[in-house]
Amino acid sequence: MATRLKEIDAVVIGMGWAGAIMARELTLAGLHVVGLERGPDRRPAQDFALPGIRDELKYQQRLELMGDNSIDTITFRNRPDQLSLPIRRWSAFLPGEGVGGTGNHWGGAHWRFQPDDFQLRSYLEGRYGAKAVPDTMTIQDWPVGYDELEPYYDRFDKVCGVSGKAGNLKGRKIQGGNVFEGPRSSEYPNRAMPSSEGGSMFAAASTSLGYHPFPVPFSAASAPYKNIYGVSMGACQECGFCTRTACEASAKASAVTTIMPALRQDPKFELRTRAFVSKLLYDKAAKRVTGVLYTDMKTGMEYEQPANIVVLSGFVFTNTHMLLHSGIGEPYDHLTGKGQVGRNYCYQFEAPAVAFFPEKELNPYMGSPGGGVVIDDFNNASFDHSGLGFVGGGYFAGSSGGAPPIDGRSVPAGTPSWGSQWKRETVKWYYHAVHFNTQGSVYAHRDNYMDIDPTYRDALGRPLLRLTYNGTDNDHAMSRYLLSRLEGIIKAMGPAHYELRPRPKNFTIVPYQSTHNAGGTIMGTNPGNSVVNRYLQTWDAHNLFVMGASTFPQQHGYNPTGTLGALALWSADKIKTSYLKNPGPLVHV
Amino acid sequence: MAKGTIPRRDFLAAAGAAGAGVAAAALPAAKAQAAPAQSAEVPTETWLVLTAEEAAFYSAVADTIIPADALSPSGTECGIPVFIDRQLASAWGAGARMYRAGPFHPGMPEQGYQLPLTPCDFFSAGVVAANAWSHKTYGKTFDRLTPDQRIEALTVMETGKAEFEDFDARAFFQRLLTITMEGFFSDPIYGGNRGKASWRMLGFPGLPATYADKIEEYRNKRYVAEPRSIADFS
Numbered sequence: 001m002a003t004r005l006k007e008i009d010a011v012v013i014g015m016g017w018a019g020a021i022m023a024r025e026l027t028l029a030g031l032h033v034v035g036l037e038r039g040p041d042r043r044p045a046q047d048f049a050l051p052g053i054r055d056e057l058k059y060q061q062r063l064e065l066m067g068d069n070s071i072d073t074i075t076f077r078n079r080p081d082q083l084s085l086p087i088r089r090w091s092a093f094l095p096g097e098g099v100g101g102t103g104n105h106w107g108g109a110h111w112r113f114q115p116d117d118f119q120l121r122s123y124l125e126g127r128y129g130a131k132a133v134p135d136t137m138t139i140q141d142w143p144v145g146y147d148e149l150e151p152y153y154d155r156f157d158k159v160c161g162v163s164g165k166a167g168n169l170k171g172r173k174i175q176g177g178n179v180f181e182g183p184r185s186s187e188y189p190n191r192a193m194p195s196s197e198g199g200s201m202f203a204a205a206s207t208s209l210g211y212h213p214f215p216v217p218f219s220a221a222s223a224p225y226k227n228i229y230g231v232s233m234g235a236c237q238e239c240g241f242c243t244r245t246a247c248e249a250s251a252k253a254s255a256v257t258t259i260m261p262a263l264r265q266d267p268k269f270e271l272r273t274r275a276f277v278s279k280l281l282y283d284k285a286a287k288r289v290t291g292v293l294y295t296d297m298k299t300g301m302e303y304e305q306p307a308n309i310v311v312l313s314g315f316v317f318t319n320t321h322m323l324l325h326s327g328i329g330e331p332y333d334h335l336t337g338k339g340q341v342g343r344n345y346c347y348q349f350e351a352p353a354v355a356f357f358p359e360k361e362l363n364p365y366m367g368s369p370g371g372g373v374v375i376d377d378f379n380n381a382s383f384d385h386s387g388l389g390f391v392g393g394g395y396f397a398g399s400s401g402g403a404p405p406i407d408g409r410s411v412p413a414g415t416p417s418w419g420s421q422w423k424r425e426t427v428k429w430y431y432h433a434v435h436f437n438t439q440g441s442v443y444a445h446r447d448n449y450m451d452i453d454p455t456y457r458d459a460l461g462r463p464l465l466r467l468t469y470n471g472t473d474n475d476h477a478m479s480r481y482l483l484s485r486l487e488g489i490i491k492a493m494g495p496a497h498y499e500l501r502p503r504p505k506n507f508t509i510v511p512y513q514s515t516h517n518a519g520g521t522i523m524g525t526n527p528g529n530s531v532v533n534r535y536l537q538t539w540d541a542h543n544l545f546v547m548g549a550s551t552f553p554q555q556h557g558y559n560p561t562g563t564l565g566a567l568a569l570w571s572a573d574k575i576k577t578s579y580l581k582n583p584g585p586l587v588h589v
Numbered sequence: 590m591a592k593g594t595i596p597r598r599d600f601l602a603a604a605g606a607a608g609a610g611v612a613a614a615a616l617p618a619a620k621a622q623a624a625p626a627q628s629a630e631v632p633t634e635t636w637l638v639l640t641a642e643e644a645a646f647y648s649a650v651a652d653t654i655i656p657a658d659a660l661s662p663s664g665t666e667c668g669i670p671v672f673i674d675r676q677l678a679s680a681w682g683a684g685a686r687m688y689r690a691g692p693f694h695p696g697m698p699e700q701g702y703q704l705p706l707t708p709c710d711f712f713s714a715g716v717v718a719a720n721a722w723s724h725k726t727y728g729k730t731f732d733r734l735t736p737d738q739r740i741e742a743l744t745v746m747e748t749g750k751a752e753f754e755d756f757d758a759r760a761f762f763q764r765l766l767t768i769t770m771e772g773f774f775s776d777p778i779y780g781g782n783r784g785k786a787s788w789r790m791l792g793f794p795g796l797p798a799t800y801a802d803k804i805e806e807y808r809n810k811r812y813v814a815e816p817r818s819i820a821d822f823s
Contacts (some may be wrong), residue, residue, distance in 0.1 A: 051822035
């Protein structure tokens, strides 16, 4: 029998980016907030310190900062007619765990979606005709526009101290920035990071072909920075270890480097770590949740935490699973198309390439993801898709650097994988590789979804979430096209050798590809096309707000975190200005 | 035994014990220290989890995957069997943070690893299967093969043409290759990459890796530094 605790103003489930933003904004509004985090605390001064943080085996290979699959995982299959089996250890994607969540180990690529992405279906049908979108493609317009979200994108930039170069300031296009982006109300808080040599080579070749290169917007401070919450960040040290690990300089933005230092000082906030939320307590008749049930993993005790507002801000899988397991909303049925919870699961279609330049000295272990150079000429609304046979797109990035020795060695295909010749080739090419990536969109398909697994259970005895996903013909065609355009740029760089790495036909949960998952609790205009409204409030419980990429109707050709943070700030603002005064549905249909 | 304190001489002797001098043969510089006549009596407690058979197997594999040449010492000299022993004895080796509940099905390749075995169990079973196959094919366990036979045997495993009894030879080889490379390239605090041999080979400077003031200075110019490990800063 769970022990019932005293009711509080708001409880936040999951202290990653969205949860920390919401906790900070609600405490600033005077609410008492409890943050429940199922993993451990992460304190940069102790946990992310030199020299131990520079441990490629521990962080990059053994995945120190990732979720514990022995406690909780998902099952996976490519098609609805297959047997779904558990992901026994994360690989293709790496959800984080602990305070800061996945934001501790991200690479810091900080993007906004294009204005037309927010009206995707209308844009495509308007430009290419009503048949441009196949029947099986269940994409939809967002219920919020770029212009509405822009102030919150801007605010999130100033939480993170993002380093970059604007390409569209209030409608004025600026060469050297992203001329395809929506209008920004202000320049990035910090100047762009210096390009890696590989990035500079990519920029020169792109320019020669008439494209529009610019530095990747990087969610780290290129110089010491104090953010809008009064938290100080250090300057990026170009260590070359960024992704899958954390930052000893508190330069890379994460909840623990940009928000938690302020929250920890706030008596209105209480953090409970190793507090595993198992269920939302739902009063269907009243259309509200009364609180949450959680297990304190340190004592084994189960608690009921009543709350006036419940913020569900876990990873995509956690959010979707929590609603399904708590009986909130109607589960999606892929055969009938009915039900909303679990619908429109989308991955990210990244396809890489590598090229070798024996005459260049690229010091591959130096640098940051901010040293990458990108072009956005092949994203959704950047170019004409007429006659191409697909919709969608993505940006291309080129960079050298960030190649630690266990996982960062590239050799041409056909090189032996061991022995003396392998060694010679490894040494021959280590300093001379430039890496590329295409960050492709994934547009929702009716057979890509999440539901409850009939067989496997987690450590608390709950049935696992089941993911059914495969790459679609549209997304494969899109990705092949992006790679073919990228190939032109690579050729213009004049490499001794290069290789494109197209995606395999079937999605596979090994090896690592991208942690960008989306959908499951999507946003929309009414309960018939979504789980949450434009303010991330669930249609089925007015005091339940769901945060994160699980609310994206589909995946666009950019990394999700910039939009995820902006949405959390947008939702928090609406709660503060409207919901607290008059609790109830914020959108009436 | 505290981490990082396995005496080199004990390690070499233990590796040689079951390796019938093969490991020692690959280690001409160390041979004099290794007192080969007594090696068979060296207690197996030198290892945290490896049996003598497993230690001999990993030494032979490490020296085939990472042969001694102008670029680096051999895998065994670099401490790879020590690394493997400690990894298999670690929480990771014991299957920490791995979902291990049944039911079990082989599944599709897209569904990834689906066995109940922990990494430690998987490698243990793999060595038994590999040596049984080696015995059937060559009349000897893997560690007793000639260097050329070892290369041939690993190639057959890698290409999926070796048929182990009730065990996936190719999957075993891939994991063997991965853990060997991890041992060669990881920070020396884990027992492999002795003397930062692989970092010297690559030109990887290790720590502290604070390059903010070096990006421009070393643009298209090789940066050279004596590699330093976590232990050098601890």
